[in-house]
Amino acid sequence: MASHGLDIQSVSKRFGDVEVLSDISLSVRAGEFVTLLGPSGCGKSTLLRIVAGLEHPDTGSIGIDDRSIDHVAPKDRGVAFVFQNYALYPHLTAYQNIAAPLVMRELTAMQRLPFIGRRLPGAASVHVSIDERVRKTADKLQIGSLLHRRPGELSGGQRQRVAVGRALVRAPQLFLMDEPLANLDAGLRIHMRSEIARLHQEIGATTLFVTHDQAEAAALSDRVAVIFGGRIRQFAAPQELYRDPVDLEVARFLTQPFLNVLETPVPIAGRVTIGGLHVAVRDTEGAAKPGKLAFRPEHATLVAAGKPGALPVIVKRIEHSGTDAHVFVDLQAGATGLVVRIASEEASSLRPDAATALLIDSERAWFFPNGGARHLVGRARAA
The missing domain is CATH 3.40.50.300 (P-loop containing nucleotide triphosphate hydrolases)
Known part of the structure; x- marks a missing residue:
């Protein structure tokens, strides 16, 4: 044909x-x-x-x-x-x-x-x-x-x-x-x-x-x-x-069932500040506005409390779904309703109200400036 x-x-x-x-x-x-x-x-x-x-x-x-x-x-x-x-x-x-x-x-x-x-x-x-x-x-x-x-x-x-x-x-x-x-x-x-x-x-x-x-x-x-x-x-x-979703609405639509979103001030030197910690994000170059840091549940891990660079969190509840589990956590610094996807076996050791820490994969997180799209150099947007 x-x-x-x-x-x-x-x-x-x-x-x-x-x-x-x-x-x-x-x-x-x-x-x-x-x-x-x-x-x-x-x-x-x-x-x-x-x-x-x-x-x-x-x-x-x-x-x-x-x-x-x-x-x-x-x-x-x-x-x-x-x-x-x-x-x-x-x-x-x-x-x-x-x-x-x-x-x-x-x-x-x-x-x-x-x-x-x-x-x-x-x-x-x-x-x-x-x-x-x-x-x-x-x-x-x-x-x-x-x-x-x-x-x-x-x-x-x-x-x-x-x-x-x-x-x-x-x-x-x-x-x-x-x-x-x-x-x-x-x-x-x-x-x-x-x-x-x-x-x-x-x-x-x-x-x-x-x-x-x-x-x-x-x-x-x-x-x-x-x-x-x-x-x-x-x-x-x-x-x-x-x-590389171009904006937050596309990112949300392409991420099921959860997308983590955190409000952040203007990035400084390629880093955003969350809960007093400075998190490196790959596409903050040239950003001059505050915005939102977004990442998928599978692009973060739970680590021991006190680990350098990790955000202190409290476990709220755990949903098991076969080999994986979704762990719902709140930042001790204020943000609530974040989700991390980990292996069910790993989640079996967690309990509600336990203190742990959230480590974000900075290479897979996105910064979306308020009122604008991501800074995508040489990448596809609408055609």
């Missing part, structure tokens, strides 16, 4: 008085898997529908391989859309659902008629071609034995594969997927996530994928566009987003 690049330039969209998208620009390379990630209502599904031609932007343009598709009808854009609810025809079999776009595109109204349609000139060879492509697609998705069943007779995962098959059979220039795993249970979501990754690796189709699930985005994507309030905050590879 030939891959095609996607170019979104300065797209804005309003519904009444509500600005849903604001000056969105995004380039997706041919064969790339890009995810639009953000909370509900941030505009990611609206952007997907604009690319498909189901909504029209107020400003901006959409192009595929340097060719504008702004005035091209949805059916002629070479785009395949997989919806959250799959949008399968309940009265048709899986075979008929997958074949539907080919039947509508390649057969005339008369040739689509039952019984006599196949006898019309040219119809037989088209039917044979459609049949070959449907069965080849079904085999690729491992649903060849289910083609005789209707959607009501299929599991959620099987219906999802049929929906993907209906998109795949058209050999589209671009795949658009709007939270296709949202209706599946947790175990099946992980399985189908692997299937989508395998399928993308096999066919190499350019894909724009929408989700609010950070783990889903990280597992599937070459790059992720984080969207808040109709704007792209950051566009980068998943590992870069995890390592």
Whole structure:
């Protein structure tokens, strides 16, 4: 399957008085898997529908391989859309659902008629071609034995594969997927996530994928566009987003379930002051404002009270979750509700109200100046 690049330039969209998208620009390379990630209502599904031609932007343009598709009808854009609810025809079999776009595109109204349609000139060879492509697609998705069943007779995962098959059979220039795993249970979501990754690796189709699930985005994507309030905050590879969030809101969204945040004065000589201690932080160079020090629970450790450079804390409670435990602590100097993730075996020796100390990994902590973004030299922000 030939891959095609996607170019979104300065797209804005309003519904009444509500600005849903604001000056969105995004380039997706041919064969790339890009995810639009953000909370509900941030505009990611609206952007997907604009690319498909189901909504029209107020400003901006959409192009595929340097060719504008702004005035091209949805059916002629070479785009395949997989919806959250799959949008399968309940009265048709899986075979008929997958074949539907080919039947509508390649057969005339008369040739689509039952019984006599196949006898019309040219119809037989088209039917044979459609049949070959449907069965080849079904085999690729491992649903060849289910083609005789209707959607009501299929599991959620099987219906999802049929929906993907209906998109795949058209050999589209671009795949658009709007939270296709949202209706599946947790175990099946992980399985189908692997299937989508395998399928993308096999066919190499350019894909724009929408989700609010950070783990889903990280597992599937070459790059992720984080969207808040109709704007792209950051566009980068998943590992870069995890390592270098551009602002505190992105950091919070990409950190589940806890992010530690401490108010700090203006950094001095690459250090911030917390509870009377000076903590080195890697990206305070040039900072002239007070701000917030943020770090994930896994980027701090509990050490013996009195250890140099560690913050004195009091253990409040412990939550065990398998091999790990979350230890909730309060700073003796005032800040409350901090969380440290450690091994459950290590946590078994701790007790509520015990005095210990918190050591922050300064290379993995971030300083966010108040009212601004981090000082990221040569790193990706929004694209």
